[in-house]
Amino acid sequence: MVTDLTAEVLDVLSRTDEPILSTDVFPSTPSTEIKSALDRLKSREMVFYETIDKDEAILTPEAEGIAANGSHEAKVFEAVLQAVEGMRISDLPKAVGQESAKIGRGKAFKEGWIKKDNDILWANRESITDTSREQLQTIQSTHTHPDPKILNDLKKRKLVTMHKVISYKFSKGPKFARRFVKEETDLTADMLASGTWNTVSFKPYNFKSMGASTGSGALHPLNKVRHEFRQIFFEMGFEEMPTNRYVETGFWNFDALFVPQQHPARDQQDTFFISDPPYADRPREDPQETQSLPNGSASEPLPKKAKQDYEQYFKNVKEVHETGKYGSIGYRYPYDDDESLKLVLRTHTTAISTYMLHKLAANPRPARYFSIDRVFRNESVDATHLAEFHQVEGVIADYGLTLGGLIGFMEVFFAKMGIHRLRFKPAYNPYTEPSMEIFGFHEGLDKWVEIGNSGMFRPEMLEPMGLPPDMRIYGWGLSLERPTMIKYGVKNIRELLGHKVDLNFVESNPAVRLEKD
Numbered sequence: 123m124v125t126d127l128t129a130e131v132l133d134v135l136s137r138t139d140e141p142i143l144s145t146d147v148f149p150s151t152p153s154t155e156i157k158s159a160l161d162r163l164k165s166r167e168m169v170f171y172e173t174i175d176k177d178e179a180i181l182t183p184e185a186e187g188i189a190a191n192g193s194h195e196a197k198v199f200e201a202v203l204q205a206v207e208g209m210r211i212s213d214l215p216k217a218v219g220q221e222s223a224k225i226g227r228g229k230a231f232k233e234g235w236i237k238k239d240n241d242i243l244w245a246n247r248e249s250i251t252d253t254s255r256e257q258l259q260t261i262q263s264t265h266t267h268p269d270p271k272i273l274n275d276l277k278k279r280k281l282v283t284m285h286k287v288i289s290y291k292f293s294k295g296p297k298f299a300r301r302f303v304k305e306e307t308d309l310t311a312d313m314l315a316s317g318t319w320n321t322v323s324f325k326p327y328n329f330k331s332m333g334a335s336t337g338s339g340a341l342h343p344l345n346k347v348r349h350e351f352r353q354i355f356f357e358m359g360f361e362e363m364p365t366n367r368y369v370e371t372g373f374w375n376f377d378a379l380f381v382p383q384q385h386p387a388r389d390q391q392d393t394f395f396i397s398d399p400p401y402a403d404r405p406r407e408d409p410q411e412t413q414s415l416p417n418g419s420a421s422e423p424l425p426k427k428a429k430q431d432y433e434q435y436f437k438n439v440k441e442v443h444e445t446g447k448y449g450s451i452g453y454r455y456p457y458d459d460d461e462s463l464k465l466v467l468r469t470h471t472t473a474i475s476t477y478m479l480h481k482l483a484a485n486p487r488p489a490r491y492f493s494i495d496r497v498f499r500n501e502s503v504d505a506t507h508l509a510e511f512h513q514v515e516g517v518i519a520d521y522g523l524t525l526g527g528l529i530g531f532m533e534v535f536f537a538k539m540g541i542h543r544l545r546f547k548p549a550y551n552p553y554t555e556p557s558m559e560i561f562g563f564h565e566g567l568d569k570w571v572e573i574g575n576s577g578m579f580r581p582e583m584l585e586p587m588g589l590p591p592d593m594r595i596y597g598w599g600l601s602l603e604r605p606t607m608i609k610y611g612v613k614n615i616r617e618l619l620g621h622k623v624d625l626n627f628v629e630s631n632p633a634v635r636l637e638k639d
């Protein structure tokens with residue numbers, strides 16, 4: 123009982139002014155019980171205490187046997203020494219037991235304690251020191267060994283295991299008393315009626331106590347980092363693109379981006395295809411402004427002029443793939459209109475950028491767009507990959523943009539997130555040329571990590587839209603999950619996304635508590 127222990131603590135302390143070690147006086151009481159008694163007394167300044175964590179060495183049952191009866195090799199030696207006429211090897215198990223005979227004989231040879239003459243064992247000396255037994259006896263009485271190498275060796279031989287032992291060193295506090303008076307927490311009607319209110323002692327108020335936490339809302343880490351990215355984009359003059367659709371046509375996800383229809387990324391391995399319905403009636407004219415699938419009936423009929431523009435655009439895209447156009451020789455393969463109509467879960471938000479750039483072509487001017495939303499890829503799921511993730515995407519359209527400008531922009535952009543050292547590696551995307559993978563130096567991990575992919579959009583993608591040939595557009599994309607994992611030290615992406623998110627993680631991480639913005 124807790125109260126009993128409180129009394130016992132006061133009792134042992136009353137007999138000495140020296141600090142007392144809890145494991146000496148309460149060897150078998152659980153440490154939590156001791157702690158709660160000590161905490162109680164400490165809050166009244168009746169005792170002081172400090173916690174001591176120690177690793178103690180404990181003998182395994184086998185080692186207990188050795189400490190009591192000697193090591194296997196010592197047993198073998200003693201038995202052989204006793205045999206005045208030597209001992210046959212086959213008689214050894216009878217003399218010392220199977221196990222000792224098996225383990226001890228070889229060791230006794232190695233120590234030079236015994237020798238062999240044909241099948242007869244002889245003692246090599248008069249007496250030996252059983253070091254193993256002595257070492258184990260030391261550990262048995264002190265729970266450690268002065269030589270860490272020996273301790274380690276015994277651990278490896280599974281003779282000793284280590285245990286964490288918590289003990290408390292406690293001593294008298296300024297308000298020490300021999301007895302702990304039970305303190306009342308509430309003034310009751312009974313006390314008033316009986317008059318005991320005058321004599322009982324009340325527990326002091328603890329004005330420093332924190333009070334129970336009231337589980338308020340908290341932002342998910344991904345939301346938090348998303349918020350930071352949005353701030354950076356807005357600060358740099360970007361407009362947010364509407365990303366309300368997960369289902370796209372092959373046209374917007376691939377064809378318009380000059381991704382050839384036989385490109386491996388379109389295969390089952392990377393893209394999720396929709397099975398019902400598998401095809402749209404036509405490439406969506408205005409993918410952002412209608413929420414339903416473009417089956418003709420649900421979408422508003424388009425104004426005649428706009429319809430023509432789309433018609434022309436679809437034709438241009440087809441031509442640039444099939445025969446080449448705008449000075450490009452194209453891919454020279456038969457373009458399949460059905461492939462354009464295939465419905466997919468968008469594999470990148472570059473589908474949205476493409477749509478926005480096509481819209482921009484109606485009135486070409488410098489523009490900056492960004493989006494942060496979910497994309498889907500049919501990847502095998504592991505600690506760092508899921509079949510869906512969030513993509514942070516940005517595009518900049520202007521006249522006279524250069525690759526050097528893109529590199530410079532990246533440096534400013536990532537510096538705002540605390541990533542100051544960047545490296546660029548040539549890469550390939552069907553829709554950008556040149557293309558660059560972006561690596562950032564992660565100070566915490568002390569290594570270079572891939573943080574994004576970027577490039578200057580190809581004329582084969584931009585000119586079918588009707589954008590002026592002297593306009594340059596660059597873009598980049600990165601995952602939202604990677605910087606979030608680095609920032610919050612999350613090792614498994616499944617803890618961050620999907621169905622395994624632990625509310626405790628979200629709520630307990632002070633950096634992700636809801637803040638007033």
Ligand SMILES: N[C@@H](Cc1ccccc1)C(=O)O
Pocket residue numbers: 469470471472515551554575576577596597598599600
């Ligand atoms: N779409 C690319 C990112 C990117 C966007 C724009 C330009 C270049 C690259 C990806 O999924 O990784």
